[in-house]
Amino acid sequence: MQSLKLIDGDLVIEGGDLLMIDGVGEVIQCADLVLGTNQNEWFLNPPLGIDFGLFRGKNPDEEMMKEDIRRALHDHEPRIQSVDQIDFTYDMKNRNMEITFLATTTEGKQLRSEVGLDAR
16 A cells, blocks of 8 residues: 655655655554544544543553553554554653554564654
């Protein structure tokens, strides 16, 4: 499958042409979009995304956050067979969180990605 290439949510244009992305990179981009969307935020697909409320506050429950990530990826990215590892890195000073996940596609390919969230 092919998609338009995005960087920080913006279309990538090179030499006047929109760039495309495919393969594992495209699966990662789609997974990152799922995890970067607050559930009920997009009116065309309210179930898309994760519940940002679980990721905010002083003592977020990591098991609940991991379960929500697995649910979102399973429900909205059918090319991901399993989510094998999820790690969180907190930047308390700036109130940011980075989610790193390792997953296996339905084709048996391994993928790794990081998604940053504002934890305020």
